[in-house]
Amino acid sequence: MDKPFASQSDLHAAPERIIELSTAEMYAIPLAEQAALQLAGARRRFEELVERIPVLKRLAEEQSIAGIRTIEDMGPLLVPHSAMKSYPMSYLEKSQFDRLTAWLNGFTTHDLSGLDAKNCDSIDEWLDLLDAKTDVRVLHSTGTSGKLSFLPRGTTEMKIMVTGWRRMFDRYRDEPPRMGVAVEDAPTIFVQYRRGGMAQHRLLDYLQEYLYGGDATKIVTTNPSRFSADAASIGGRLRVAQAKGELGKLRISPKLMERREAFLKEQEKSAGYMDAFLHDVNTRFRGKPVSILAHVPMLFNVATEGLKRGIENVFARESFIMAGGGMKGLTLAHDWRQTVDRFFGGAPLSDGYGMTEMVASTRACPQGRYHLPPWEIPFLLDPATGEQYPRTGTQTGRFGAFDLNAQTYWAGFLTGDEVTLSWGDDAPCSCGRIGPYVHRGIRRYSETEGGDDKITCAGAPDAHDKAIDFIIQSIG
Amino acid sequence: MTDFKAPLIIRGEIIAGTDVEFGGRNPETRFRTVDVGKYLDRLPLETPSSLADLYTVSFNEIVDYLEELGRRLAFDKNEHLQQALRLTVRTSGLGAAILRACYENLGSVFAPENVRAMADIQIGIPFLEGWVNTRTDGGTKTFVRAFGARSVHIVAGNVPTVSALTIARNTITRSDMIVKTPSNDPLTAAAIAQTMIDMAPQHPITRHLSVAYWKGGDARVEDALYQPRNVEKIVAWGGMASIQHIAKYIQPGIDLITLDPKLSSTIIGRDAFDDDARMLEVARRLALDIGVYNQQACLNARVVYVQTGTDRAGIEAANRFGKLVYSAIQAIPLHLSNPVRQLDPALAEEMEGLRFAGDSYRLFGGDGRGAVIVSQTDEPVEFAPLLANRVANLVPIDDLEIPIRAVTAYTQTIGIYPDDLIPKIRDRLAFHGAQRLVTLGYVATRRTIAGPQDGIEPLRRMCKWILNEVHDSSVVPYWPWPDATPAREPARSGAHA
Numbered sequence: 027m028d029k030p031f032a033s034q035s036d037l038h039a040a041p042e043r044i045i046e047l048s049t050a051e052m053y054a055i056p057l058a059e060q061a062a063l064q065l066a067g068a069r070r071r072f073e074e075l076v077e078r079i080p081v082l083k084r085l086a087e088e089q090s091i092a093g094i095r096t097i098e099d100m101g102p103l104l105v106p107h108s109a110m111k112s113y114p115m116s117y118l119e120k121s122q123f124d125r126l127t128a129w130l131n132g133f134t135t136h137d138l139s140g141l142d143a144k145n146c147d148s149i150d151e152w153l154d155l156l157d158a159k160t161d162v163r164v165l166h167s168t169g170t171s172g173k174l175s176f177l178p179r180g181t182t183e184m185k186i187m188v189t190g191w192r193r194m195f196d197r198y199r200d201e202p203p204r205m206g207v208a209v210e211d212a213p214t215i216f217v218q219y220r221r222g223g224m225a226q227h228r229l230l231d232y233l234q235e236y237l238y239g240g241d242a243t244k245i246v247t248t249n250p251s252r253f254s255a256d257a258a259s260i261g262g263r264l265r266v267a268q269a270k271g272e273l274g275k276l277r278i279s280p281k282l283m284e285r286r287e288a289f290l291k292e293q294e295k296s297a298g299y300m301d302a303f304l305h306d307v308n309t310r311f312r313g314k315p316v317s318i319l320a321h322v323p324m325l326f327n328v329a330t331e332g333l334k335r336g337i338e339n340v341f342a343r344e345s346f347i348m349a350g351g352g353m354k355g356l357t358l359a360h361d362w363r364q365t366v367d368r369f370f371g372g373a374p375l376s377d378g379y380g381m382t383e384m385v386a387s388t389r390a391c392p393q394g395r396y397h398l399p400p401w402e403i404p405f406l407l408d409p410a411t412g413e414q415y416p417r418t419g420t421q422t423g424r425f426g427a428f429d430l431n432a433q434t435y436w437a438g439f440l441t442g443d444e445v446t447l448s449w450g451d452d453a454p455c456s457c458g459r460i461g462p463y464v465h466r467g468i469r470r471y472s473e474t475e476g477g478d479d480k481i482t483c484a485g486a487p488d489a490h491d492k493a494i495d496f497i498i499q500s501i502g
Numbered sequence: 503m504t505d506f507k508a509p510l511i512i513r514g515e516i517i518a519g520t521d522v523e524f525g526g527r528n529p530e531t532r533f534r535t536v537d538v539g540k541y542l543d544r545l546p547l548e549t550p551s552s553l554a555d556l557y558t559v560s561f562n563e564i565v566d567y568l569e570e571l572g573r574r575l576a577f578d579k580n581e582h583l584q585q586a587l588r589l590t591v592r593t594s595g596l597g598a599a600i601l602r603a604c605y606e607n608l609g610s611v612f613a614p615e616n617v618r619a620m621a622d623i624q625i626g627i628p629f630l631e632g633w634v635n636t637r638t639d640g641g642t643k644t645f646v647r648a649f650g651a652r653s654v655h656i657v658a659g660n661v662p663t664v665s666a667l668t669i670a671r672n673t674i675t676r677s678d679m680i681v682k683t684p685s686n687d688p689l690t691a692a693a694i695a696q697t698m699i700d701m702a703p704q705h706p707i708t709r710h711l712s713v714a715y716w717k718g719g720d721a722r723v724e725d726a727l728y729q730p731r732n733v734e735k736i737v738a739w740g741g742m743a744s745i746q747h748i749a750k751y752i753q754p755g756i757d758l759i760t761l762d763p764k765l766s767s768t769i770i771g772r773d774a775f776d777d778d779a780r781m782l783e784v785a786r787r788l789a790l791d792i793g794v795y796n797q798q799a800c801l802n803a804r805v806v807y808v809q810t811g812t813d814r815a816g817i818e819a820a821n822r823f824g825k826l827v828y829s830a831i832q833a834i835p836l837h838l839s840n841p842v843r844q845l846d847p848a849l850a851e852e853m854e855g856l857r858f859a860g861d862s863y864r865l866f867g868g869d870g871r872g873a874v875i876v877s878q879t880d881e882p883v884e885f886a887p888l889l890a891n892r893v894a895n896l897v898p899i900d901d902l903e904i905p906i907r908a909v910t911a912y913t914q915t916i917g918i919y920p921d922d923l924i925p926k927i928r929d930r931l932a933f934h935g936a937q938r939l940v941t942l943g944y945v946a947t948r949r950t951i952a953g954p955q956d957g958i959e960p961l962r963r964m965c966k967w968i969l970n971e972v973h974d975s976s977v978v979p980y981w982p983w984p985d986a987t988p989a990r991e992p993a994r995s996g997a998h999a
Contacts, residue, residue, distance in 0.1 A: 081858060108855030114862045114877075115884045129860055173884055410844040442851050472848035 034059070041067030041430035042182075044401040045189050045386070049196035052399050053459035057450060060400045060461055061097070067430040068403060069094040072103070075436055078135040081105065082436040101405050101414045104426040104440040107383065110175040111167070118173070118259060123152045126176075134178040135434045136162050149174070149255040153223045161434070165225045165382050166255050172262030174255060175382075179228075180434030183385055187229055188236040190386025190431075193399070195317075195346070199458060201392060204376065206315040206344025210237055213244045214317050215307065217324045220245065222253030225382045226319060246311075248303045248328065251292055300331050308337050315342040318370070322349050326362045329369035338368055345373035348389075379464050383439040384429045388464075391457040395448075396464040403428040404462050406447050407440070409471055420448040424471065425464070444469050506533035506589045508688040511695045511713040512544050514703055524717060525685055531593045533688055538716045538723050545712060546732035547652050547678040555706040556650060556676040561621065561631050564673060565614050567707050572612035574697050575666075577605045582693035590662060593686040595798045595891070597840030604662050608694075611666040611951070619952040621674045624961035630674070633970060641976035648965035650677035651734040654727065656718065656748070658739035658761075659687030660798045667951075668737070669694055669711065675964045677735070678710040680727075688715045719747040730755025735964055737761070759963045761956050764800040764914035765887060768942065769905045771923045772809040775819050782826055784919055787943025789830030791917045792894045793839035793872070794946035801915040801938070801945055804889040805882045807905035810898045812880050820898040821864050824876040828866035831874075831892050838947075841871040845891050852885040853893070867893075880904055902927060909934035914956060917945040 037044050044052065044063065055063070072094045076082055082103065086092070089102040110133075117126045123143035131138040141159055146152040149166070156162050163184050167175040179187075195209040205212055214233055221227055230245050238244040307316075318325075318341075325347070332340065347370060359365070366375070379396040380387020388396045398404050405426035406415045415421045425445035429437035446465040448455075455463055504525070510517040517536050525532030538545065547553070559567075577583050583605050591598045610616065621627050625648050628634045633645035655668050665687065672679040681691040691713045698708045716723045727733065728751035737759045738745050745760055752758050768791060774784040791803035806827075810819040831839070845853060853868050856875065863883070867873035872892025875883060880899045889895060899905065906927060909916070913935050918924050919942035928939050937957040973979075 105858065106851060106854035108851045109858035110855075112855040112857075112859040114859065114879065114881055116879065116881045132858070132860065409847065440854070442847065472851060 034063075037063055038066040039070070041070060041401065042186060042433060045186060045193065045399070045431060049193055049198050052193075053198070053397060053461060055400055055460065057460055063400055064403045064430070065094070065097050067401075068097060068100050068428060071428075071430065071432070071437075072100075074433070075135065079436050080132040081109070097403065097417070098414055100403065100428055100438060101407070101426070103436075104405060104428070104438045105436060106440045107175070107381075107442060110177055110383075111169065111173050113176075115173050118149065119263075121147055126152065130162075130164070130176055130178055133435055134162055134180070136160055136178070136180060138162065149259060150223075150252075153255060163228055164223060165228060166223045166258075167382065168224070168258050169262060172259040174259055177382055178435050179432075182434055183432055184228060184232050185236060186431045187385045188232050191229065191233060191237070193386060194348075194389055198391075201457070203344075204389070205317060205346040206342060209317065212315050212317045212345070213246055213311060214319060215246045216319045217248045217328045218320075219249045219251060219253035220247040221251065223255050224253060227253060229319075246303065246307060249296060249299045251299075300328075301335075304332050304335060304337055308340055312340060313342055313371075315344045315346070317346045317348075319348050322362070322366075322375070323358065325349060325366045325370065325375075326358050329366045332369040333365065339371045340369060341371040341373060343372050345371065347373050347375050349375035349377060377466075379468065381427075381439070381441060383437065383441075384427060385431045390466070391455060391459060391463075393455055393457050394466050395455050395457070396466075397455065397457075397459040398427075398462050398464065400461060401430040403430065404447060404464075405440075406445070409444065418449050418451050420446065420453060420465075422446040425468075442471050444471055504529065504532040504534060506585075506689070508533050508535040508683070508715050509692055509696070509713075510536040510538060510541060510715075511692055511699075511711070512541060513547075513712055514699055514709045516696065516699065517541065524688070524715065526593065528592075531589075531685075533589060533715075535688070535715050538714045539720075542723065542726045545680060545714065546727060547710075550652060550734075553650055553652070553676065553678055553710070556678075556710060559676075559706055561627055564676075564707065565617050567702065567705065568612040568617050568670060568673060569614050570701060571694070571698060572609035574701055575609035575612070575694065577602070577608070580693070580697060582696045583608065583690075586662065586687075586689035586693040589689050590659075590687050593659070594662075595660065595842070596796055597836065597842075599836040600795065600838060600840060601662065603837040608663065608666045608690075611663065611670050616951050617670060617674060620671065620961060623952040624954075624959050625674070625965060629965075630676070641974040643972045645970040645972070647968050647970070648675070648962075649968055650675045651964065651966050652678045652732065653735040653737060653964065654680045654682060654733050656682045656736070656738040657684060657687075657691065659684035659690075661795060662687055662690040664739060665691040666694060671961055671964065672711075673707055675961060677964060680712045680714060680733075682718070683713060683715045684718075685715070724748075724751065728756065734966070735759060737960065737964065757963070759958070759960060761960065762912070764912055764937070764956060765804055766801050766915035766917070766938075766945065767905065767908070767913060768803040768806040768917040768919075768945075769902065769923070769927070770806065770808045770919045770942065771902070772811075773920050774808070775810050775823065781823055784942065785823060785826035786830045786833075787919065788827050788894075788917070789834060790838075790943050790947055791945040792827070793831045793834045793892045796839055796842065797872075797890050797892050797894075799946065801949070803894060803917055803945060805886045805908070806894055806896045807899050807902075807908075808896050809900070809902065811900050812898050816898050816900070817876075817878055820876050820896055824864060824866050824874040824896050827894065827896070828872070828874040831872050839892065842891050844870050845893065846888065849885065849888045849890060849893060852883070852888060856883075882908075906930050906934060909936045911935040914938055915940055915945050917942045919943075 076086055085103050091099055091103060094100060113126055113129045123146035127138050127141050127143045138160060143152055143155055146155060153164055156164055161181045162178045163181060165177045165179050169175060192209055195204050197203045216226060216230060219227060220230065234240065234242055234245050376389050378387040378389040384402055388398060390396055406421055406423040407413065407426060408415065409424040415423050422444060425443045426440040445468050448463050450460060450462045454460065504523065507520055519536035520534035521537040523532055523534045574580065575583060587601055587605050590601055594601060621630060629646060629648040633647045635643055636646045637644045653672065657668050658664050668681065683691050695711050695713045698711065702708050728736065730753065733756060735757050736748060738748055739761045748758060768788060770784060775781055788803065788806060795802065808820050808823060810816040844850065853873065856863055856865060862878055864876040864878060865873060874894055874896060876896045877898065880897060882897045883895050886895055909931055915938040916931055916936050917940050921941055924939060931939060
């Protein structure tokens with residue numbers, strides 16, 4: 027790190043520097059000090075941002091919160107994740123990007139009021155305009171039925187994402203290292219598009235710049251082109267319309283339809299890209315440790331393609347494979363793990379818990395728990411009433427978190443996840459890390475209660491939407 | 503462990519057992535039952551000709567049987583139904599008062615006037631009772647008769663009435679039926695079957711009803727059962743996932759009748775906003791279409807198009823109307839509609855997001871008591887398919903073209919105001935996919951029991967329609983044989999049974 031180690035008082039004044047502590051240092055902070063650090067940080071963020079972020083100001087007024095006296099005061103200020111896609115869909119359908127900008131302006135300290143987005147014809151153009159003219163780097167989701175979430179991360183926090191990425195590779199006490207070499211010395215492989223506006227694409231840009239000193243050859247992807255936000259959105263809208271039998275009613279400008287054609291043509295090249303990718307990694311990195319960013323279905327696809335071409339055991343066993351995100355609703359072949367191991371060379375698959383709204387995710391410890399770093403303040407709420415649970419013991423509830431790293435947007439979010447959380451006070455983890463931790467077995471509240479067998483006569487298109495969401499996600 | 507037990511019932515025999523436990527994540531919604539997998543050899547009716555005993559029963563006797571069944575389903579005297587209510591009150595999205603009212607009315611489904619209306623309007627009683635001479639053309643006579651079939655019914659569990667209606671329909675058609683119950687109502691169909699066994703254990707109608715729960719999609723059960731040698735008709739209510747599972751068993755010899763999951767909407771013409779008194783009246787009618795059965799049913803109003811106009815005055819009128827509708831929803835009596843403890847989680851997340859949408863929507867309410875979301879443009883919310891628990895979306899419009907074009911094959915009912923608008927738009931609504939058009943306010947409170955459903959006539963579809971053609975010798979098959987002398991006409995017995 028280029029900055030010297032920060033003292034405790036520094037950290038109270040600059041909570042974004044907690045993440046600069048090594049993993050061992052971070053998880054050695056006693057619980058009471060973590061709480062003090064978090065309260066000071068939260069108070070500071072609230073004071074800095076309440077007048078500068080319209081959405082926060084309104085929330086604070088509605089909840090009559092003038093200041094943060096206790097950490098519980100932050101609970102009512104958590105923003106539900108659905109807020110990040112609360113704009114009307116017609117903004118995308120009718121290319122009303124000036125209105126979309128005005129909506130986004132409510133969530134960030136960066137002043138977007140001067141941005142002229144009237145002439146944007148597509149989400150990609152709008153993202154490019156924001157990149158070119160502002161310090162906002164919007165992270166988008168793939169979205170359900172074509173509606174994408176937009177998180178206005180700033181360049182400030184983008185750089186912190188790189189620090190967060192480094193943290194994953196810190197060695198903790200005598201646990202085996204996550205990778206056989208220093209993070210800068212291994213290439214990062216992403217088995218998807220190189221460019222785009224999702225968190226991973228953006229992260230790659232910053233890793234190239236701030237981790238690899240601008241060396242583009244250290245980032246390897248299965249597809250060198252751009253993941254188009256429009257393609258994701260239109261794909262979703264088209265499939266929803268098809269499913270409903272109302273394709274004729276879909277509103278997509280001809281210009282965008284042309285771009286979709288281009289996108290599909292690009293997709294046709296993907297077999298060629300896959301050949302090039304496999305050849306590249308097999309020549310340059312054979313037997314070497316690499317760092318791989320993926321989820322299991324992606325790993326399985328690449329492994330299948332590789333094995334088809336007779337390529338096996340490509341990387342060193344000391345490689346790092348990030349395989350979070352679960353199965354994404356897919357049912358894989360029962361022997362998927364063997365397929366993945368045979369191709370990738372048998373490195374362990376590292377699972378974690380994180381979300382786009384937080385700058386970094388957390389990897390499971392040897393006990394299979396996700397320890398939250400002190401910069402991430404957890405909240406656990408009763409899913410029915412929204413009441414906060416006491417911050418002690420072990421409870422199951424709706425998970426919320428505040429990311430102390432964020433300085434240009436309000437990073438208190440309420441997820442839709444049901445999480446079992448131990449606050450770390452009465453049952454510390456035997457791995458030695460101090461502080462709250464999340465147990466495995468996270469699920470979404472919106473998953474059907476009682477499975478598919480709870481039959482009602484109402485519904486339908488929504489069920490399609492869910493399937494479609496998935497098709498879009500697997501475009502990459 | 504749960505105390506609820508769903509018996510397996512196979513043609514008059516009650517098989518009690520607690521091999522397996524099913525239900526939702528919430529322990530309160532769980533129940534135990536017999537492993538149907540052990541009884542797969544007995545579940546289907548072994549031969550189609552075993553339906554013959556149902557043909558020893560006349561239609562009038564069927565009516566009498568069902569009338570007596572209806573009487574025995576009196577809720578306060580029927581322990582089976584009382585037990586069913588104890589479970590559905592936990593698994594259903596409906597409050598105890600509504601459910602109780604549903605159970606108290608369950609017997610009326612079997613009332614003679616209802617049974618006769620269903621049979622006569624949807625099939626024609628003579629077709630059930632014998633061979634009907636449908637046409638005579640010279641020496642050619644055609645006869646048609648509606649026969650029952652071996653059927654499986656995959657019923658919805660959002661309202662217990664579905665189980666009763668299914669049993670009534672099946673009995674009218676003289677079919678053998680296996681009811682596959684849903685996890686949100688595994689007991690109502692079994693309660694009716696048990697009442698039939700108490701009443702007439704040996705009666706052919708009792709002996710052609712089976713009720714079972716297995717997890718929808720369980721290949722062990724379904725691979726064995728859904729074969730043309732076992733089943734001729736599968737009637738599936740709701741549940742996209744369940745219908746997709748079943749679709750893979752469809753092959754020649756199996757007819758799938760889907761009562762697909764549907765959504766409903768509302769069109770309110772300009773006249774409604776003429777004066778305050780009228781607006782209040784319309785708000786109350788709309789509240790009923792939204793709120794009755796807690797908006798759990800396919801027929802409930804969800805997206806409501808209001809022709810207030812979209813200029814400032816129009817939006818203002820829509821907002822005023824939204825407030826009235828929200829108040830009216832709160833005033834619906836508890837036996838028709840109730841607040842819930844919490845909204846469905848997926849909907850709740852979307853509602854939370856709405857607060858951050860700037861000035862695109864105006865929101866009245868938003869918690870378990872329900873909500874009215876008034877769009878400030880002519881666009882519905884994208885999460886409209888999730889609307890439930892008395893959450894409706896009012897969409898102001900200038901032109902009726904917008905709601906007409908929004909209709910799709912998934913649209914079941916459209917409530918319309920005023921009535922004189924109906925003949926002007928009903929054909930076009932039907933072209934786009936709408937399946938039931940109703941005066942505003944009557945969508946959920948009144949429903950014709952003997953009408954088509956979801957664009958089809960399920961009772962007709964549930965029958966096997968058999969054609970008999972009889973030609974006397976005056977009709978030459980193709981050409982006269984050379985030198986043939988006509989045979990003597992044999993003595994004819996009446997083909998019309």
